[in-house]
Amino acid sequence: MSDRIADIWGARTPHAKDTPWPVRVDTHLEAPLTEGDVDRWVQSACVLCSNGCGCDIAVKDGRMVGIRGRAADTVNHGRLGPKGLYGSRQWNRTDRLTRPLVRDGRGELVESDWDTAMDRIVERSRRLLESEAGGLSHGFYTSGQLFLEEYYTLAVIGKAGLGTPHMDGNTRLCTATAAAALKESFGSDGQPGSYSDIEATDAVFLFGHNMAETQTVLWMRILDRINGPNPPRIVCVDPRTTKVAEAARETGGVHLAPLPGTNQALMNALTREIIHRGWIDEDYLTRHTLGFDELKDTVEPYTPEHAADICRVPAGDIRRAAEVFGTSERVLSTVLQGFYQSHQATAASCAVNNLHLLRGLLGRPGCGILQMNGQPTAQNTRECGADGDLPGFRNWNNPAHIRQLADLWNVDPLVIPHWAPPTHALQIWRYCEQGSIKLLWISGTNPAVSLPELRRIRDILGKDSLFTVVQDGFLTETARLADVVLPAALWGEKQGTFTNVNRTVHLSEKAVEPPGQARSDLDIWLDYARRMDFRDKDGAPLITWSDPEGAFEAWKECTRGRLVDYTGLSYDKLRGGSGIPWPVNDEAPEGTDRLYADADFPTHADVCETYGHDLLTGGAIGEEAYRAKRPDGRAFLKAAPYVPPPEAPREEYPFAFTTGRTVYHFHTRTKTGRARQLRRAAPQVWVELSAGDAGRLGVAEGDLVRVESPRGAMEAPARIGRGRDGVVFAPFHYGYWDQPGTDGAAPDGHPRAANELTLTEWDPVSKQPLFKVGAARVTKVADATGPSHAPTTTASAPADPDGVPGTVGGPDAEVVEQVNAAAPPKPPRQPEASRNQPGSGGSTASAAGTEG
Numbered sequence: 001m002s003d004r005i006a007d008i009w010g011a012r013t014p015h016a017k018d019t020p021w022p023v024r025v026d027t028h029l030e031a032p033l034t035e036g037d038v039d040r041w042v043q044s045a046c047v048l049c050s051n052g053c054g055c056d057i058a059v060k061d062g063r064m065v066g067i068r069g070r071a072a073d074t075v076n077h078g079r080l081g082p083k084g085l086y087g088s089r090q091w092n093r094t095d096r097l098t099r100p101l102v103r104d105g106r107g108e109l110v111e112s113d114w115d116t117a118m119d120r121i122v123e124r125s126r127r128l129l130e131s132e133a134g135g136l137s138h139g140f141y142t143s144g145q146l147f148l149e150e151y152y153t154l155a156v157i158g159k160a161g162l163g164t165p166h167m168d169g170n171t172r173l174c175t176a177t178a179a180a181a182l183k184e185s186f187g188s189d190g191q192p193g194s195y196s197d198i199e200a201t202d203a204v205f206l207f208g209h210n211m212a213e214t215q216t217v218l219w220m221r222i223l224d225r226i227n228g229p230n231p232p233r234i235v236c237v238d239p240r241t242t243k244v245a246e247a248a249r250e251t252g253g254v255h256l257a258p259l260p261g262t263n264q265a266l267m268n269a270l271t272r273e274i275i276h277r278g279w280i281d282e283d284y285l286t287r288h289t290l291g292f293d294e295l296k297d298t299v300e301p302y303t304p305e306h307a308a309d310i311c312r313v314p315a316g317d318i319r320r321a322a323e324v325f326g327t328s329e330r331v332l333s334t335v336l337q338g339f340y341q342s343h344q345a346t347a348a349s350c351a352v353n354n355l356h357l358l359r360g361l362l363g364r365p366g367c368g369i370l371q372m373n374g375q376p377t378a379q380n381t382r383e384c385g386a387d388g389d390l391p392g393f394r395n396w397n398n399p400a401h402i403r404q405l406a407d408l409w410n411v412d413p414l415v416i417p418h419w420a421p422p423t424h425a426l427q428i429w430r431y432c433e434q435g436s437i438k439l440l441w442i443s444g445t446n447p448a449v450s451l452p453e454l455r456r457i458r459d460i461l462g463k464d465s466l467f468t469v470v471q472d473g474f475l476t477e478t479a480r481l482a483d484v485v486l487p488a489a490l491w492g493e494k495q496g497t498f499t500n501v502n503r504t505v506h507l508s509e510k511a512v513e514p515p516g517q518a519r520s521d522l523d524i525w526l527d528y529a530r531r532m533d534f535r536d537k538d539g540a541p542l543i544t545w546s547d548p549e550g551a552f553e554a555w556k557e558c559t560r561g562r563l564v565d566y567t568g569l570s571y572d573k574l575r576g577g578s579g580i581p582w583p584v585n586d587e588a589p590e591g592t593d594r595l596y597a598d599a600d601f602p603t604h605a606d607v608c609e610t611y612g613h614d615l616l617t618g619g620a621i622g623e624e625a626y627r628a629k630r631p632d633g634r635a636f637l638k639a640a641p642y643v644p645p646p647e648a649p650r651e652e653y654p655f656a657f658t659t660g661r662t663v664y665h666f667h668t669r670t671k672t673g674r675a676r677q678l679r680r681a682a683p684q685v686w687v688e689l690s691a692g693d694a695g696r697l698g699v700a701e702g703d704l705v706r707v708e709s710p711r712g713a714m715e716a717p718a719r720i721g722r723g724r725d726g727v728v729f730a731p732f733h734y735g736y737w738d739q740p741g742t743d744g745a746a747p748d749g750h751p752r753a754a755n756e757l758t759l760t761e762w763d764p765v766s767k768q769p770l771f772k773v774g775a776a777r778v779t780k781v782a783d784a785t786g787p788s789h790a791p792t793t794t795a796s797a798p799a800d801p802d803g804v805p806g807t808v809g810g811p812d813a814e815v816v817e818q819v820n821a822a823a824p825p826k827p828p829r830q831p832e833a834s835r836n837q838p839g840s841g842g843s844t845a846s847a848a849g850t851e852g
Contacts, residue, residue, distance in 0.1 A: 001814040001815065001816060001817075002814065002815050002817050003808060003809045003810070003813045003814060003815075004026075004028075004081075004082050004085055004086075004809065004813060004815045005082060005086075005664070005677055005678075005680075005681045005793075005807060005808055005809025005810075005813045006793065006806065006807065006808040006809055006813075008081070008082055008212075008216060008663055008793055008794070009212075009216060009219060009220045009223055010024065010026065010079065010220065010815070010817050011024065011817050011819060012223060012224060012227050013224050013819055013820070014224050014225075014227040014228035014229075015199075015224055015225070015228045016228050016229040016230060017199070017200065017201075017202075017225070017228075017229070017230045017232075018199065018200055018365075019199065020199065020824035020826070021077050021198075021199055021221055021224060021824055022077070022224070022819065022820055022824060023071045023077045023078045023819075023820060023821050023822045023823070023824055023825075024069075024077065024078050024079050024817055024818065024819045024820075024821070025068065025069050025071050025078035025079075025817070025818040025821040025822075026068070026069045026078060026079050026080045026085060026815055026816070026817055027066065027067070027068040027069070027815065027816040027818070028066055028067055028068075028080075028085040028086065028814075028815045028816075029058055029065060029066030030065045030066055031811070031812055033058075033060065033065055033066065035058075035068075037060060038058045038059065038060055038065070038066070039059050039060045039061070040059050041056040041057065041058060041059070041068065042056060042057040042059055042492075042509050042510075042511035043056055043057075043070075043507065043508070043509050043575065043576070044056065044057050044491070044492065044506070044507075044508040044509060044511070045073075045075075045376075045498065045500075045506035045508060045579060046067075046080060046081075046083075046084035046088060046376070047088075047145055047376040047377065047491050047498070047508075048081075048083035048084050048087050048088060048376070048666045048671065048672070049081065049083060049084075049214060049215055049216070049375075049376065049666065050175075050214075050215065050372060050373035050374055050375055050376055050378060050500060050501050051075065051076070051081075051215045051216075051217050051218050051376075051500060051501065052075050052376060052498070052499070052500025052501065052502075052504055052506060052579065053069060053070075053073065053075055053076035053079065053080055053081070053084060053217050054069065054070035054072070054073025054075055054076055054506060054578060054579055055067050055068060055069055055070055055076075055080060055084065055088075056068045056069075056070060057088075057089070057492050057511040059511050059512060062512055062513070063512060064088075064089035064492050064511055064512055065089070066089070067080065067084060067085060067088050067089065068080075070578070071821050071822040071825075072577050072578050072822070072825050073506075073577075073578045073579060073825065074195070074196070074504065074578045074579070074825045074826075074827050075195060075217075075500060075502075075504055075578070075579060076217045077824055077825065078818070078821060078822070079217045079220055080217065081215075081216030081217050081220075081663075082216065082663060082664060082677075082678065082681075083216075083663075083664070083665075083666055083672055083678065085815055086672075086675045086676075086677040086678050086809075086813065087666065087671050087672040087674075087675040087678050088491070088492075088671075089492065090674055090675040090676065091473070091474075091490075091670070091671045091674040091675065094674045095474065095475070095674075096473055096474065096487070096515045096516070096518065097472065097473060097474060097475060097479075097485065097487035097488070097516075097518065098487055098515045098516025098517060098518060099111045099112065099113070099487060099516055099517050100112045100113060100114055100116070100117035100484065100485065100486055100487060100517070101117075101475075101479075101482075101484070101485035102116060102117055102120060102483070102484050102485075103482075103483050103484070109480070109482070109485060113517075114517065114519075114527075117484050117485075117486060118527060118528065118531055119531075120483075120484055121441075121469055121484055121528065122528070122531045122532060124439055124467050125138065125439060125528075125532060126532070128438055128439055129162070133436065133438070134163070135162040135163035135164040135417075136164060136165075136166065136436065136437075137436070137437060137438045137439060138158075138162050138164045138166065138437070138438075138439050138441070139164065139166035139167070139423075139428045139431065139432065139437040139439065139440045139441070140154065140158055140164070140166065140167045140168075140386075140440075140441050140443075141168060141169065141170070141425060141428060141440060141441070141442045141443075141445065141447065142154060142167075142168075142169040142170070142381065142386050142387075142442075142443045142444060142445065143169055143170055143171075143375070143377075143381070143443060143444030143445040144169060144170060144171040144174065144175065144373070144374065144375025144376065144377055144378035144381050145375055145376060145377055145444050145445075145491075146377060146380075146381075146443065146444050146496075146521050147377065147380070147494070147495075147496025147497060147498055147508070147521075147522070147548070148377070148380040148383070148384060148496060148497045148498055148499065148505075148551075148552065148555060149496045149497065149522055149548045149551035149552055149555065150496065150520070150521040150522045150525065150551075151377075151380050151381055151383075151384035151385075151386035152384040152385075152386075152391065152551055152554065152555045152558070153522055153525045153526065153529075153543065153545075153551055154167075154384075154386050154443075154521075154525055155167070155384050155385035155386045155391055156391075156409060156542065156543060157525060157528070157529055157534065157542075157543070158386075159385065159390075159391075159405075159415075159416050159417060160405075160409045160411045160415055160416060160534075160536075160542055161529065161532065161534035161542050161543075163415050163416070163417055164417060165388065165417035165420065165422050165423050166423045166428050166431065166437055167385075167386060167387065167388050167422065167423070168387050168388045168422070168423065168424055168425040168428055169378075169381045169386055169387045169425070169445070170375075170425070170445040170447070170450060171373075171374075171375060171378040171381045171382065171387050172387065172424055172425035172426070172767060172768060172769075173341075173374075173425070173450060173451070173768065173769055173771070174337065174340065174341075174373065174374025174375055174378065174768075175340070175373040175374050175375065175378040175379075175381075175382070176340070176387075176424075176763075176766040176767060176768040177339065177340035177341075177345040177346055177349050177371075177763060177765075177766040177768045178335070178340065178349070178371035178372060178373060179371075179382050179389070179766070180345075180346045180349070180763075180765050180766035180768075181335075181346055181349035181350045181352070181353060181371050181766075182353075182371055183608075183609050183610045183612075184346065184350050184610070184612055184613065184615070184636060184638050184765065185350050185353035185354070185357070185635055185636055185637075185638060186353070186596070186601045186602065186603065186635050186636075187601050187602040187603035187604070187607070187608035187609060187610070187631070187635075187636075188393050188563050188601075188602040188607075188608060188609045189382055189383070189389075189393050189564075189609060190393070190503065190563050190564060190595060191369070191370055191371065191501060191502050191503055191595070192362055192363065192368055192369045192594060192595045192596050193332060193362075193367075193368020193369050193370045193502065193594055194368060194502050194581070194593045194594040194827065195218060195221065195370075195501075195502050196365070196593060196594075196827040197330075197332045197365060197366050197367065197368040197594070198218075198221045198222055198225060198232075198332060199221075199225070199365075199366075200330060200365035200366030201225075201232050201328075201330045201331060201332040201366035201367070201368075202232055202233070202328040202329050202330045202331065202366065203232050203233045203234075203235065203253070203324050203325065203328040203330070203331045203332070204222060204232050204233075204234050204235070204331075204332050204333075204334070205235045205237075205321075205324075205325065205331060205332070205333040205334070205352075206234070206235070206236050206237065206238075206244050206333075206334050206336075207237045207263075207333065207334070207335045207336075207338065207339050207348075207349075207352055208237055208238060208263065208335060208336055208337060208338020208339035208340070208342065209238075209244070209334045209335060209336035209337075209338060209339075209372060210238060210240070210242045210243075210244055210336070210338070210660065210661070210795060211244055211334065211336075212242060212243035212244050212247075212663070212794070212795075213242070213243070213661060213662060213663035213794050213795065214336060214337075214372075214374070214661055214663075215372070215501075216663060219243070219244075222234075222247075223247075226247060226250070226251060231251055232251065232332075233248075233251045233252050233253040233324050233328070234247045234248040234250075234251045234253040235248055235253045235254045235255075235256070235321050235324055235325070236248040236253070236254070236255045236256065237256045237257075237258065237263070237266065237338065237339075238255070238256075238257060238338055239257045239258065239259065239260060239338075239658065239723060239724050239727050240257075240660075240688075240721075240722070240723045240724075240727075240729060240795045241255075241257075241721075241722035241723060241795065242794075242795040243794065243795065245257075253321075253324060254317050254320045254321040254324065255317075256311075256313050256317055256318070256321055257313060257723075257724045258311035258312070258313055259310075259311055259312050259656060259724075259726065259727070260342060260343075260645075260656045260658045260727060260772050260773055261342060261343040261644070261645035261648065261656070261772075261773045262310050262311040262312075262343075262642070262645075263338075263339055263342055263343070263344065263348040264343070264344040264347050264348045264351065264640060264641075264642040264643075265302060265306075265307045265310040265311055265642035266307055266310075266311050266313070266318065266348075267347075267348050267351035267352070268298070268299040268302035268307065268351070268641070268642060269299070269302040269303065269304050269306070269307030269308075269318050269322075270318065270321060270322050270325065270351075270355065271295065271299045271302075271351060271354055271355065271358070272299040272300060272302050272303065273304065273318065273319060273322035273323075273326075274322055274325060274326050274355060274358055274359070275296055275299070275358070277322065277323075277326055279322075279325070279326025279327065279358075279359060280358045280359060281358070281359055281360035283360075284357075284359075284360030284599065285357070285358065285360075285637075287599070287634075288357075288360075288599040288600075288601075288633075288634050288635060289357050289634055289635050289636070289637050290629060290631060290634050290635070290636055290637065291636055291637035291638065291639065292637055294637075294639050295354060295637045295638075295639040297639075298639035298640065298641055299639070301641075302642070303315075304316075304318040304319050310642065312724075325355060325359075326359070329366075330361065330364075330365070330366030330367050331355075331356070331359070331361050331366075331367060332366060332367070332368050332369075332370070333352050333355070333356065333368075333369050333370070334369075334370045334372055335349050335352050335369075335370070335371050335372060336372040336374065337374060337660065337661075337771075337772070338660075338772065339352075340374075340766070340768055341659075341768060341769065341770060341771040341772045342645075342770060342772040342773055343645035343646070343763075343770060343773045344615075344640065344642070344643070344763070345763040345765075345766055345768055345770075346613075346615055346763050346764075346765035346766045347615040347616070347638070347640035347765075349371060350615065350638040350640075351638075352369065352371075353369060353371075353635075353638075354637050354638065354639075356368075356369055357635055357637055358637075360599075362596050362599065363594060363595065363596040363597035363598070363599060364594075364597060365594075368594055370501060370502065372501055373500075373501045375667075376498060376500065377498040377499065379498075379499040379500065379501065379503070380497075380498055380499050383499065383559075383564050384555065387422075388422025388423060388424065389422065389609075390402075390405065390416075390418075391405065391555075391558050392404075392405075392558045392559050392562045392564060393562055393563055393564050393609045394562070394609065395608060395609050395610060395611070396418045396421065396422065397418070397610075397611060397620075397623060398606070398623070399413075400606065402416055402418050405558075408557060408558060409536065409542065410536035410537055410538060410540070411536055411537055411542070412537055421620070424762070424767035425451075425767070426451075426452075426760065426762055426767065426769060427767075428440075429447075429451070429457065429460055432460050432463070432466050433456075433459075433460045433463070435463075435465045435466075437466070438465060438466060438467060439466075439467045439468075439469070440466055440467070440468050440469070441468075441469040441471075442468065442469065442470045442471070442472075442478060442482070443470075443471045443472075443488070443521055444471070444472060444488065444521065445478075445667075446472075446476040446477060446478045446667070446668040446670060446735070447478055448461065448476070448477035448478040448480075448481060448735070448745060449476075449477050449478075449668040449732075449734075449735035449736075449753055449755065450667060450668055450732070450755065451755060451769075452755055452758035452759055452760050452769050452770075452771065453711050453712070453755070453756075453758060453759070453760045454712065454753055454755045454756050455711070455712055455756065456711075456760070458481065458745070458746055461478065461481040461482075462481060467483050468481065468482045468483050468484075469482060469483065469484045469485075469486065470482040470484070470485050470486070471485070471486035471487075471488045471521060471524055472485070472486075472487075472488055472670075473487070473488050473489075473490045473518070473670070474670050474737075475737070475744070476668070476670060476735075476737060477668070477735045477736055477737055477744065477745045477746075478745075480743070480744055480745040481745055486519075486524055487514075487515075487516065487517060487518040487519070488518060488519065488520070488521055488524065489514035489518045489519055489520045489521075490514070490671075491508065492508075492510070492511040492512060493510065493511070493512055493513065493514040493515075493518070493520070494508075494510055494514070494520035494521075494522070494548075495507075495508065495509055495510045495548045495549075496508055496520075496522070496548045496552075497548075497552060497571075497574065499582070500579070502581060503581040503582050503592070504578075504579040504580065504581045504591075505566070505569060505574065505579055505580055505581070505582060505584075506574065506579040507571055507574035507575060507579075520548075522547075522548060522551065526543060526545075526546065529541075529542065529543045530543075549571050552570075552571065556569065559582075563583060563595075563602050564582055564583065565582060565583035565584065565585045566582055566583075566584060567584070567585050568583075568584035568585045568586065568588065568589050569582070569584045577825075578825055580828075581593060581828065588828075590828050591828045592828060593827045593828040599635075600633040601631075601633055601634065601635045602633075603631035603632070603633060603634060603635065603636065604631065604632060604633060605623065605626055605627045605631070608626075608631075611623055611625075611626035612626060612636065612638075613764075613765045614764075615638055615639070615640035615764075615765060616640045616641070616643065616764070617764055618763075618764025618765050645770070645773045646759070646761050646770070646773065647710075647759055647761075647773060647774050647775050648775060649726065649775045650775060652777065653708075653709060653710065653775035653776050653777045654726075654775075654777060655693070655726060655727065655728045655775065655776045655777065655778060656726055656727045656728070656773075656774070656775065656776075657707065657709060657727075657728050657730075657757055657758075657774045657775065657776035658727060658728070658729050658771070658772040658773075658774075659729070659730055659731065659732040659754045659755070659758065659771050659772065660729060660731060660732065660772075661731060661732070661733070662682050662731045662733065662790075662791060662794060662796060663791070663793070663794050664678045664681040664682040664791060665678060665682055665731070665733040666733075667733065668733060668734075668735050669733050669734065669735075669738075670737075672733075673733075673737075673738060676812065677809045677810075677812060677813045680809070680810075681791055681807050681809065682731075682733075682789065682790070682791050682807075683789050684716070684717070684734070684752075684788075684789045685714070685716045685730065685731060685733075685734035685752045685753075685754070686716050686717055686718070686719045686730070686731070686788040686789060686790040686796065687705055687707055687714075687716045687717070687718050687719065687728060687729070687730050687778070688718075688719045688721040688723055688728065688729040688730070688790070688796060689705075689718055689719070689720055689721065689723075689728060689778065690720075690721065690722075690723050690724060690725045690726075690727070690799075691720055691721075691722075691799040691800075692725045693725050693726065693728075693778075694718065694720045697778060697779075697780065698780060699718050699720070699778070699780050700718075700720070700783075700784055701718065701719065701720045701784060701787050701788065701798060701800070701803070701804065702717050702718065702784030702785065702786050702787045702788050703717065703718050703780050703781075703782065703783055703784045704716070704717055704718075704780070704781040704782040704783075704784070705717075705718045705778050705779065705780055705781060706778070706779050706780075706781050707728060707730065707757065707776050707777070707778050708757070708776060708777050708778075708779075709757035709758075709759075709774055709775060709776045710775070711756070711757055711758070711759070711760075712751065712756035712757050713751055713756060713757065714730065714751045714752050714753060714754060714756050714757060715750065715751060715752060715781060716730065716752055716788075717784065717787075717788035717789070717790075718784075718788060719787075719788045719790035719796055719798060720798060720799050720800065721790075721795075721796060721797065721798060721799055722795075722797065722798075722799050728776055728778060730754040731754065732753070732754040732755055732771070734752050734753060734754070735752075735753050736748075736752070736753070739752065755771075757774060757776060758770075758771050758774055759771075759773060759774045761773070787803065787804045787805070791807040792804055792805075792806050792807045793806075793807045
């Protein structure tokens, strides 16, 4: 038995390079239950990070009572992380929404019934559609935690039923830059790399990615290589001293800790060093890329010394990191929020792609890029078009792609909004503020805690001109401000599929009934479509399916011939074994482990998802200019100079303020905050200061401090940590639903949400908010009554551990770990390159078959 609060990553199973990752099956059941007490195990995959770990849900007496990793799944080989082990089910029997709520004449939310709630929505929706604004009066803001079938249904309703371009998700906050960088470099969304690259690589570069806390099972996979023979070197780019940074030092790698907002200067210096040292594949560059000369000219001024002055990191460390990248035979790179939520996000993330293209390190074992996601089903939000993109990775600026969807849905092409780029999330909120969007439908997300500048968001949600619908499993801070609240079924209470970072599709079966009158998001939107009577151009119902499997079959047709090809998948095929990575079709019947083995990219003008953008301004490149480049399957080396961030520390606000996650919580804690073990491990918010800054401010461990920006403030106990001077960190998870002395929606004089301070600015290409760029000041409010509640097991560990109790889980956190419980599953085999791979105009991906 293992306490997986205290020992986050569990027992090691070391192995050598190019050998399979051993199986370890993790199981956690409610005490005193054993596996023999379980009535049945129901197949699923975890939805508490973006890793997508296969699992089985334990059911007894109609309740979810535990979880077990799936040994046969290629994603996790049986392992689960703390959030999955403890946070997957306990919320099922807590303070769930069980009936619809509507706002009465006194302005109070009161319980109602489905007909009353849906009639209110439909009446308001029809009235607005009859107005001059029509569909432009409607906005949808969804999640990265629903199922594929639900996103696709929502996309068809919004794009073909209402004709609104105002659709996005909270994926804009976490994964938009991943999509943008992949489109800019390779012509389409879709991860080139595979988790299995970890078994084969010589070096792992983690750019702004605290994998040890955000994707714990993937970090276990790396730890088992680090602890085995011929371990990979780790290079970490992060201003905090994370477990990843510690591993970088231990493996002979490098920890680069740039000031927030300076990533592009660092990346330009790394690129310049790679070019100057001759660590490039000239043949690959000539045959498979465009833009080398411009890239070389752009990065030329960024010597290691020049970048060191900007980033405040040693020039020698920049050279050392470049050497690791340039001399390792195989390199895997991962990228996450430290780049995505920072200044010049798309430019810096494209620079990672550039490094791999310069050396030709793509499409073969150990050589990959994982532009990571932040949520379990964010990939589906993007694939299905629920985030504003067109379904199936189509190009909104390509008339032929619009006609494809119009034919598929049997609607006039003019109905589908494509006259301008889709409206991104922060613009949707601005339109709500200005009054042009009058109905906002929020599903599965909590923007009253997760968006920047929260006081403004609360003001928008409180506007009389905005009719707000929230569907969720809980009465969140956002739901408390809605006009209608719809109770939604959650994971384990409904059926559907979802896709993780490395394109692996899992089926999640329904394990138990939802509480009370709660319904799946799919059923809610099907009900709305029926009541609105959406029709195609022949008068037939627009939505032709009535259950999850029917929606999945409809989605498959939408993907036919595209890179994101699901046509070879079915619910039956997804049952019983491992998840399967797309594309899956006649050429790749068992899935595709990694893309671009033959370096033919989906950049053909008739195929690509975008014609690209200027990375500095966000200006769109037109079709004519794009065709003139004649990409014809070649990847783009995208260049941009460094420019200073929009807000930097100054005399009044001398600190850089940045936000992030802790390993024990997910998003705004609607699930994890209701799990005993996770809540005890990180019960309250904290603020991290470096030891040097704390000394200058006269702040000791646990002292109450106030952090202020030009937009707002928060108060929390201080953790004197191990980060770099000049940077203040706070986790963004904590809002007000469980804070005594508040109404559950707003601080009422006791602000603790990190996003009270953050900036309403976004990247010019991806439109992702800059949560990790901002200026703040710190003042001491009161002496400590004890140490802060920040965990000691992670990046928030104290600089001086004396007097700070260690973070432990206790008896109810014990997990059974069965090492070598089965033979390791094999990833899809890479066969001969096929010229018929979808979405490329040629051969793009290495199709997959069963490894013999």
